[in-house]
Amino acid sequence: MDIPFTVKERPDTGLYNGKLGIWLFLASEVMLFGGLFSAYVFLRTGAESWPVGSDILNVPMATLNTMFLITSSVTMVMSWASLKLNDFGKFKMYLGFTILLAFGFLVVKYFEYTAKFEHHLYPSTNNFLGIYFTMTGLHVLHVVGGIIVIFYFLVPGNKMWQSDPDRFVNRIEIVGLYWHFVDLVWIFLFPVFYLL
Amino acid sequence: MSTDYHKESFFTKYIWSTDHKIIGLQYGITALLWLLFGFILMMIMRYQLAYPESPIPIVGALLGDGGLLPPEMYNSLGAMHGTIMIFLGVVPLAFGAFGNYFLPLQIGAIDMAFPKLNATSYWMYFVGSVVMVTGFFVPGGAANSGWTSYPPLSNIATTGQTVWLCGMVFLITSSLLGSINILATVIQLRTEGMNWMRLPIFVWVQFITAFLLLLAFPPLEAASVLQLMDRLAGTSFFMPSGLVVSGVALSNAGGGSPLLWQHLFWFLAHPEVYVLILPAFGIVVEVIANNTRKPIWGYKSIVYAVVFLGFMSFIVWAHHMFITGMGTSMSSFFQTTTMIISIPSVVILTALFMSLWGASIRYNTPMLFALGFLPMFGIGGLTGLPLGLAAADIYLHDTYYVIGHFHYVVAPGTIFALFAGIYYWFPKMTGKRMNETLGKLHFFFSLIFMNGVFLPMMAQGLAGVSRRLWDGGEMYAHAAGVLYLNEVMSISAWLLGMTQIFFIVNMIISLMSKKTGESNPWGATTLDWSATTSPPLGHGNFEVVPTVYRGPYEYSVPGADKDFTPQNEKV
Amino acid sequence: MSEYTPEEIHHHVKTYVMVFVALAALTIITVSISYLDLGVLPAVTLALIVASIKGSLVACYFMHLISEKVTIYWTLLVTLAFFLVLMFVPLSTMLVQAKV
Numbered sequence: 023m024d025i026p027f028t029v030k031e032r033p034d035t036g037l038y039n040g041k042l043g044i045w046l047f048l049a050s051e052v053m054l055f056g057g058l059f060s061a062y063v064f065l066r067t068g069a070e071s072w073p074v075g076s077d078i079l080n081v082p083m084a085t086l087n088t089m090f091l092i093t094s095s096v097t098m099v100m101s102w103a104s105l106k107l108n109d110f111g112k113f114k115m116y117l118g119f120t121i122l123l124a125f126g127f128l129v130v131k132y133f134e135y136t137a138k139f140e141h142h143l144y145p146s147t148n149n150f151l152g153i154y155f156t157m158t159g160l161h162v163l164h165v166v167g168g169i170i171v172i173f174y175f176l177v178p179g180n181k182m183w184q185s186d187p188d189r190f191v192n193r194i195e196i197v198g199l200y201w202h203f204v205d206l207v208w209i210f211l212f213p214v215f216y217l218l
Numbered sequence: 219m220s221t222d223y224h225k226e227s228f229f230t231k232y233i234w235s236t237d238h239k240i241i242g243l244q245y246g247i248t249a250l251l252w253l254l255f256g257f258i259l260m261m262i263m264r265y266q267l268a269y270p271e272s273p274i275p276i277v278g279a280l281l282g283d284g285g286l287l288p289p290e291m292y293n294s295l296g297a298m299h300g301t302i303m304i305f306l307g308v309v310p311l312a313f314g315a316f317g318n319y320f321l322p323l324q325i326g327a328i329d330m331a332f333p334k335l336n337a338t339s340y341w342m343y344f345v346g347s348v349v350m351v352t353g354f355f356v357p358g359g360a361a362n363s364g365w366t367s368y369p370p371l372s373n374i375a376t377t378g379q380t381v382w383l384c385g386m387v388f389l390i391t392s393s394l395l396g397s398i399n400i401l402a403t404v405i406q407l408r409t410e411g412m413n414w415m416r417l418p419i420f421v422w423v424q425f426i427t428a429f430l431l432l433l434a435f436p437p438l439e440a441a442s443v444l445q446l447m448d449r450l451a452g453t454s455f456f457m458p459s460g461l462v463v464s465g466v467a468l469s470n471a472g473g474g475s476p477l478l479w480q481h482l483f484w485f486l487a488h489p490e491v492y493v494l495i496l497p498a499f500g501i502v503v504e505v506i507a508n509n510t511r512k513p514i515w516g517y518k519s520i521v522y523a524v525v526f527l528g529f530m531s532f533i534v535w536a537h538h539m540f541i542t543g544m545g546t547s548m549s550s551f552f553q554t555t556t557m558i559i560s561i562p563s564v565v566i567l568t569a570l571f572m573s574l575w576g577a578s579i580r581y582n583t584p585m586l587f588a589l590g591f592l593p594m595f596g597i598g599g600l601t602g603l604p605l606g607l608a609a610a611d612i613y614l615h616d617t618y619y620v621i622g623h624f625h626y627v628v629a630p631g632t633i634f635a636l637f638a639g640i641y642y643w644f645p646k647m648t649g650k651r652m653n654e655t656l657g658k659l660h661f662f663f664s665l666i667f668m669n670g671v672f673l674p675m676m677a678q679g680l681a682g683v684s685r686r687l688w689d690g691g692e693m694y695a696h697a698a699g700v701l702y703l704n705e706v707m708s709i710s711a712w713l714l715g716m717t718q719i720f721f722i723v724n725m726i727i728s729l730m731s732k733k734t735g736e737s738n739p740w741g742a743t744t745l746d747w748s749a750t751t752s753p754p755l756g757h758g759n760f761e762v763v764p765t766v767y768r769g770p771y772e773y774s775v776p777g778a779d780k781d782f783t784p785q786n787e788k789v
Numbered sequence: 790m791s792e793y794t795p796e797e798i799h800h801h802v803k804t805y806v807m808v809f810v811a812l813a814a815l816t817i818i819t820v821s822i823s824y825l826d827l828g829v830l831p832a833v834t835l836a837l838i839v840a841s842i843k844g845s846l847v848a849c850y851f852m853h854l855i856s857e858k859v860t861i862y863w864t865l866l867v868t869l870a871f872f873l874v875l876m877f878v879p880l881s882t883m884l885v886q887a888k889v
């Protein structure tokens with residue numbers, strides 16, 4: 023006996039299990055980042071002084087990074103669409119771009135972090151930098167996690183496209199949802215830390 | 219599946235099993251052992267409280283210092299008792315074990331929606347729990363800032379606190395995976411005919427509990443990360459400016475707020491108390507419906523009450539923070555929501571009492587525990603009301619009254635319900651019966667000694683004795699009049715411990731007894747009993763996946779040939 | 790497996806490209822606004838509005854929320870409610886306190 027609705031949708035909910043699972047997971051992620059954003063607002067409101075983000079952080083670099091992530095989101099959704107159109111070659115190409123862009127994001131982030139450390143700006147310097155490093159750090163971890171999973175489906179995991187194509191498309195949809203969420207978090211992190 | 223039976227290795231069968239029943243048992247056994255461990259810690263504490271100057275017997279040898287318990291160690295024991303009981307004991311048992319094992323059976327699912335995730339979730343819990351207790355072996359001992367880990371104290375505490383936080387990150391991840399699984403299973407895998415209003419109450423409470431875990435735990439994960447940063451990277455999220463410790467000004471940048479932690483912590487921890495109590499409700503409902511042989515009174519009111527309870531539990535948390543000076547308007551708000559949230563609990567309790575009305579009750583062991591639950595939870599709930607009123611809480615906050623109050627909820631409340639569940643479902647899990655005489659002895663002595671421990675706590679608390687005191691209040695003049703109660707409580711606690719021997723012996727002899735061959739010894743209506751063998755088949759549960767035709771509690775239906783009509787019996 | 794036909798997918802792809810252009814444009818807009826020195830309140834408001842629009846675009850089109858199933862909507866609605874509680878209740882206790 024196999025567990026029902028792993029691939030096909032359950033008629034009354036219209037969902038397959040994995041899709042519901044990932045959305046539930048994302049709901050909890052909303053609360054995780056919600057807790058951190060709440061901490062940010064709380065600390066900032068209660069602080070006697072709060073630095074202007076753009077005085078300390080590098081806005082052009084972060085803008086570039088925003089573009090990287092937005093583009094990677096598009097390539098992600100395009101790879102899913104290519105699969106839907108049975109175009110495995112394009113799927114691989116788009117997924118490859120997604121990983122590349124994600125790496126681009128990490129490289130920029132690396133330069134940003136090291137530049138801060140060179141100026142002796144550490145998490146312990148003040149609460150602005152503290153929460154900046156914590157939240158962007160956690161976000162970076164999400165990016166790294168995303169890269170690993172995407173890479174898995176790009177190379178070792180893609181055999182499923184032959185054995186169980188429907189299921190493979192579902193998997194890619196799920197990975198995509200996660201990846202767009204990572205993008206979405208950045209869309210809020212960017213103005214909150216760099217522009218305000 | 220039953221037909222393509224294939225031999226499984228020991229590893230895939232018992233260690234990395236993906237069968238929800240095995241995982242449920244793994245959860246159950248691990249959690250029971252941790253409960254025992256937490257209980258032992260408590261018995262040591264109780265010795266210290268009753269006889270503060272004397273060396274601790276037996277374990278004293280481990281302590282050095284002539285067997286005396288140092289105050290820091292008492293604090294460690296207290297914090298770890300609380301943490302272990304809640305996060306390693308009760309939640310994994312109530313949600314992980316009972317939820318995993320019986321929820322899929324009750325909704326007619328052949329497994330959980332994500333079996334591998336399920337196994338991961340168990341092993342995350344296992345690792346987290348081991349990490350948690352390694353705290354005892356690091357310099358300075360285990361976490362000693364209370365299970366609430368309030369900063370700034372916890373920020374400057376010894377290494378054990380870091381271990382505690384790491385353990386929490388694992389435990390939180392585990393319960394996250396577990397709750398996703400339960401939610402997806404209930405939404406996606408209900409069998410044909412099992413619509414929402416036919417779900418057994420047990421399934422409903424697990425469902426709501428899963429929602430609470432899913433949405434309330436992440437903020438604590440966020441808070442744990444922030445506290446880890448404070449401790450390891452020197453940030454000041456929870457550190458106010460100008461803090462002086464033992465005459466030395468701290469070098470932190472400052473500017474943070476200890477209240478931030480309290481908000482994020484209680485945002486989880488209040489829903490958490492419902493995580494502790496909701497599964498208990500569910501078990502008690504199942505047992506009472508079965509042993510009164512009549513439909514549960516007010517099925518719908520119970521369901522709505524549980525849903526409402528789950529929702530409200532997210533907006534009452536600051537009643538733990540009345541004395542932080544958050545202002546009268548906020549206090550009034552939280553005081554009001556707290557009074558409102560007591561209503562659904564009353565609805566549930568009333569429905570259960572009404573269910574007893576006019577029933578010809580079968581007084582077997584599970585039923586006795588369920589019946590014991592009702593007044594004990596009642597006391598726990600009613601003593602909570604003064605704590606929810608800001609004015610009264612100013613006096614009662616952080617006294618033994620609080621300890622007495624919540625223990626009535628979790629110990630003779632939840633723990634009794636969990637025992638009821640174990641006695642009730644033991645025949646399903648093993649195909650064997652538990653001994654009734656030993657079970658009844660277990661119940662009656664537990665009932666007496668539980669009250670022997672917790673009732674005096676209320677008296678001490680009303681007299682103003684603070685909680686978390688290493689000497690049990692000896693150094694305070696205002697405690698002098700109630701000090702003798704310490705010995706009463708401690709002796710009760712040890713006798714309570716002895717009473718559990720009835721349970722352990724009962725377990726052992728019952729496990730060694732022969733299988734009875736009955737699949738539905740209690741004559742129950744839900745699918746876990748009516749559609750499976752005892753124990754249910756390995757991977758797959760059912761010979762034929764059942765279809766559901768009726769509600770969950772059709773007992774003594776007029777005109778039926780027996781006094782119970784299972785959910786899968788055709789109309 | 791969802792029920793899209795190839796034509797619909799081609800249509801989707803067009804939408805994705807348009808959303809991408811919109812996201813890029815909004816990023817440039819929000820960065821430019823930040824160089825204007827508007828004062829704290831308008832700056833925060835504008836930045837959050839732009840971020841919310843961008844976020845909604847990603848959620849609605851890339852994550853297909855615009856045509857999701859009710860179960861997902863309910864889950865997210867509940868999450869949103871608690872998210873708002875989490876964001877604003879601690880804050881309001883602090884604001885009240887600051888006034889005392």
Ligand code: HEM
Pocket residue numbers: 260263264296297299300301303304308363364365366494621625628629633671684685686687711
């Ligand atoms: C069954 C018998 C139990 C007894 C006799 C007992 C006794 C105690 C005692 C003596 C304290 C310390 C009070 C102090 O020093 O302030 C305590 C604290 C606590 N107990 Fe229990 N307990 C029991 C079960 C439980 C259970 C089942 C739970 C949870 C599910 C629990 C959760 C806690 C918590 C959270 C604390 C507070 C720890 C802290 O101060 O941070 N206990 N208990």
Ligand SMILES: [Cu+2]
Pocket residue numbers: 487488491534535537538
């Ligand atoms: Cu509470």
